[in-house]
Amino acid sequence: MKWLDALVQGVLLGGLYAQYALGMALMFGVMRIVNIAHGDLVILLALLGITLVGVLGVSPLVAPFLLVPMGVIIGWALQRGVLNRVVKADPLPSLVATFGLSIALQNLMLQIWSADTRSLSLGALSSMSIELGPLYVGVLPLGVFAFAVALTACLHLALRYTKFGRALRAAAADGEAATLSGVDAKGVYALATAIAVGILGAAAFCQATRTTVAPADGGAQLIYAFEAVIIGGMGHISGAFLGAMIVGIAQVVGSRADPGWGILSGHIVFLLVLALRPQGLMSRT
Amino acid sequence: MRAILKVRNLCAAYGDFQALFNVEFEIAAGEVVALIGANGAGKSTLLKAVTGLISPSAGEIAFAGESTSRTPAHALVRKGLAMVPEGRRLFRGMTVEDNLRVCLDRSRTDVEQALRWTIPRIHELFPVLKERRRELVERLSGGQQQMVAVGRALLAQPRLLLCDEISLGLAPKVVKEIYQKLPEIRAGGTSIVIVEQDVSLAKSSSDRLYCLLEGRVTLSGPSCEIGLEAISRAYFGAHS
Numbered sequence: 097m098k099w100l101d102a103l104v105q106g107v108l109l110g111g112l113y114a115q116y117a118l119g120m121a122l123m124f125g126v127m128r129i130v131n132i133a134h135g136d137l138v139i140l141l142a143l144l145g146i147t148l149v150g151v152l153g154v155s156p157l158v159a160p161f162l163l164v165p166m167g168v169i170i171g172w173a174l175q176r177g178v179l180n181r182v183v184k185a186d187p188l189p190s191l192v193a194t195f196g197l198s199i200a201l202q203n204l205m206l207q208i209w210s211a212d213t214r215s216l217s218l219g220a221l222s223s224m225s226i227e228l229g230p231l232y233v234g235v236l237p238l239g240v241f242a243f244a245v246a247l248t249a250c251l252h253l254a255l256r257y258t259k260f261g262r263a264l265r266a267a268a269a270d271g272e273a274a275t276l277s278g279v280d281a282k283g284v285y286a287l288a289t290a291i292a293v294g295i296l297g298a299a300a301f302c303q304a305t306r307t308t309v310a311p312a313d314g315g316a317q318l319i320y321a322f323e324a325v326i327i328g329g330m331g332h333i334s335g336a337f338l339g340a341m342i343v344g345i346a347q348v349v350g351s352r353a354d355p356g357w358g359i360l361s362g363h364i365v366f367l368l369v370l371a372l373r374p375q376g377l378m379s380r381t
Numbered sequence: 382m383r384a385i386l387k388v389r390n391l392c393a394a395y396g397d398f399q400a401l402f403n404v405e406f407e408i409a410a411g412e413v414v415a416l417i418g419a420n421g422a423g424k425s426t427l428l429k430a431v432t433g434l435i436s437p438s439a440g441e442i443a444f445a446g447e448s449t450s451r452t453p454a455h456a457l458v459r460k461g462l463a464m465v466p467e468g469r470r471l472f473r474g475m476t477v478e479d480n481l482r483v484c485l486d487r488s489r490t491d492v493e494q495a496l497r498w499t500i501p502r503i504h505e506l507f508p509v510l511k512e513r514r515r516e517l518v519e520r521l522s523g524g525q526q527q528m529v530a531v532g533r534a535l536l537a538q539p540r541l542l543l544c545d546e547i548s549l550g551l552a553p554k555v556v557k558e559i560y561q562k563l564p565e566i567r568a569g570g571t572s573i574v575i576v577e578q579d580v581s582l583a584k585s586s587s588d589r590l591y592c593l594l595e596g597r598v599t600l601s602g603p604s605c606e607i608g609l610e611a612i613s614r615a616y617f618g619a620h621s
Contacts, residue, residue, distance in 0.1 A: 259486040266472045266483045273470035276432060278458030278487030278537060331474065 101231055102352040105346060108233070110344025111241030112306055114337045115157070115299035116317045117324035118247055119292035121336035125325045127268050127288060129179055130191040133198040134321055135314030137293055140201055141167055142309040146214045156218050163297035171293025175286040183271075183285065198314065205311035216304035239378070240302045247295065248337040255333060264288050287309035314358075323366040329376020338377060342369075384443075385410045385541050385572045391440035393423075393430050400426040401596045403440070408541065408548050413563065413573045415583035415604065418617060424576045425467060427593070432464050433457050438564035445540060461489045461540030465547055467576075469530040471518040478514040479528050485536040491536045496569045503532040506562055524555030528565065531559065541572045548579060560586055580612055592616055 106264050116138060123129045131137075145163050148154040155164065178197065182189035224235040255261035266274040267281040274281050303309055303317070328335025343362045350361020369377065388406035392399065401423045405599075406412050418424050429435045431442055433454030442449045444462055452460070463484070472480050482572055504511035507528040513521060517531055527547055534542055548556040558578075563586060567573055577583035583590060584604045592600035592615040600607065600615030 165470065262475070262479055262483050262486060265475055265479070269472040269474055270470050272434065273466060273472065274457065274483065275434070275454045276464050276466055276470075277484040278455050278534060280453070280455045 097230055098352060099349070102349045104228075104231055104233060105237075106158050106345030106348035107341055108237035108344070109348055110341035111237065112242040112299070113320045113324055113344050114244035114248060114340035115240070115295060115302060116335065117328075117336040118251055119295040119299070120288075120321035121328070121331075121333050122251070122288055122295075124322070125328075125330045125332065125336060126264060127183075127285060128187055128192065128330075129183060129285075129289075130187050131143065131179075131292075132191060132194040132318065133201055133314075134194075134229075134296070136198045136201040136205070137167070137170065137314075138300050138303060138317045139309055139314045140205060141297050142216075142304040143205060143209050143214065145301055145304055146216050146309070147209075149216055150214075156359065158215055159216070160298055160301040163301050164294050165297070167297030167300070168290045171296075172286050172290035174293065175289035176282075178256060179289065180282045180285060202310050202311055204315065208359035209311060211312065213308040213310040213312060214304070215308045216301070218305050219337030222305065236305060240306065243298065243302070244337065244340075246261050247298070247336070248333060251291075251295075252333040260287065295319040307325045319328050319349040320362070323362065326376060327366060327369045329379035331374065332378040335376055335378030383410050384408065385412075385445060386574075387441075387443040388427070388431065389441040389443075390444065391427070391430060392438045393426050393435060394438050395426075397572070399438075399596065400432070401437075403599055404593075406591060406598070408572050408574060410540070410572055411567065411570055412589065413567055413575065413587045415587035415590040416574055416576045416593065417578075417580055417583050417590060417612070417616065421595075422593040423596040424593055425545060426596075428464065428545055428574070428576065432462060432543065455487075458484070458537050459487055459489055461538065462543070463534040463537035463539035463541070464543040465527075465530045465534045465545060467545040467549065469523075469526050471526055471529055471533075473517070474517050475518060476515050477510055477518055477521070477529055480518050481510075481533050481536055484533045488536055489538040490542075496538075498535045498538055498569075500536070503535060506535075506565065507532060524551050525560070527551060527555070527559060531562070535566065535571075541570050541574070542566065543574045543575045543576075546578060547575070548577060548582065556582070580609070580616070584609075584612070594618055 120134055123131050141163050144166060145159045148159055148162060149156050155194040178193055179190055182193050221236060225232045226235060248293030263279045263284045267279055267284050271281045320343055324339030325336045327339030327342055342365060346365040347358045384407050386408040388404060391401055391404040393401040404427060416424050417463060424464055430437045433449060449457060481503060510528055510532060518526060547559060563573060575583060575586060587604045590604045591598055594615060601610060
């Protein structure tokens with residue numbers, strides 16, 4: 097029973113990681129933009145959410161509806177103002193630019209919110225659970241997981257079957273040829289980053305309600321997102337979801353085996369996939 | 382006949398290297414024009430300037446009667462300027478159908494229904510693309526990839542189609558098959574520019590030709606009136 101519970105809790109944790117990973121799958125997996133500030137943006141949005149609720153008195157249930165548009169605006173401005181200037185075939189300029197942004201954001205957050213850990217309480221909903229056979233499953237983690245499944249499906253379908261999805265994949269494959277096909281590559285990239293960071297707005301709400309956040313936590317979210325995208329295979333939205341599930345399950349199962357092995361187990365599984373199938377589990381090559 | 386493209390005194394440079402010097406180039410509606418010249422003569426640079434991929438250092442480009450200087454490259458496609466780029470430049474990782482749809486999604490809208498290029502029409506033009514429509518483009522042969530590149534450009538509903546070395550690296554049989562489709566494309570009122578290394582093919586497929594040498598137009602006129610000797614002098618320079 098202990099291991100079945102670990103598996104279910106791992107899947108639910110994977111639901112949270114999937115939300116970090118889906119934004120990363122769009123930016124890194126499809127557009128090949130390495131956004132080192134990815135985790136810091138989750139933390140920034142989570143702290144903004146906590147401030148909206150704690151200082152400005154916004155209802156916690158309204159907060160995600162404000163955080164997602166805030167993420168969209170931040171993402172759009174980030175791509176238009178910074179990343180569109182450095183997007184080239186070489187990923188190094190975007191890596192350096194977002195590394196600088198990551199350091200600046202961490203220091204800004206420390207300045208504003210200090211190094212304390214904070215969280216967002218949803219009252220009774222935070223601890224509510226339902227009985228599923230022999231297991232008790234938290235309502236909130238279940239909601240986070242269901243949202244991740246819906247988001248993965250929407251993003252997958254949007255990339256595959258919409259004009260925007262085709263334009264984004266074309267621009268990522270060959271920006272100049274996409275321009276010659278009528279695609280405004282920079283505009284499409286700005287929209288894609290807006291969506292990616294908008295998803296982080298939802299992830300930030302889930303993070304702040306499920307666990308705690310502090311300005312220096314962004315690195316961990318970045319690593320989990322990278323691991324999920326690489327395990328699943330570059331360019332595959334459903335692969336990022338699968339990767340997030342694997343990282344989540346490995347962490348929970350590892351921590352049940354020994355409380356100190358949780359995070360390490362996730363990294364070991366990632367390294368095993370990298371060694372045995374470096375192209376990712378969902379890649380057709 | 383009304384000019385669809387007018388290029389006046391065009392100069393273009395890559396840093397300190399000047400690639401085009403006062404180029405004059407004009408295409409009438411419905412005309413097929415060949416652009417020939419050795420490697421490095423400036424043919425691709427001229428096409429890049431026309432499509433807006435590079436900004437000219439001087440001169441004027443007018444497409445369908447409007448200056449293109451303030452129009453971004455992607456917006457020119459919607460006005461009816463499409464290009465088959467050198468090396469095909471297909472979108473890897475995408476199916477044949479998705480490659481075609483990228484252009485169709487952003488095509489010119491003011492086209493008569495009967496003249497409109499649709500995916501079924503592209504399948505009629507190149508039947509093999511119908512059979513392979515769900516396959517990734519990188520799995521197609523070079524000739525089939527070139528057909529996708531031509532089909533993709535046609536789905537933009539072009540007034541002017543620029544074809545940059547579409548015969549490069551293809552078997553003669555495939556080149557012939559693609560060139561045989563040009564009259565059908567032209568019949569819909571589309572003007573065509575063919576940049577071609579095969580001078581005989583360029584001459585026989587066009588109404589007029591221009592020859593470039595070291596960034597300058599060295600010869601222009603009706604293809605049927607220009608002899609191979611004149612082309613040779615213009616192509617290699619007077620000293621040859």
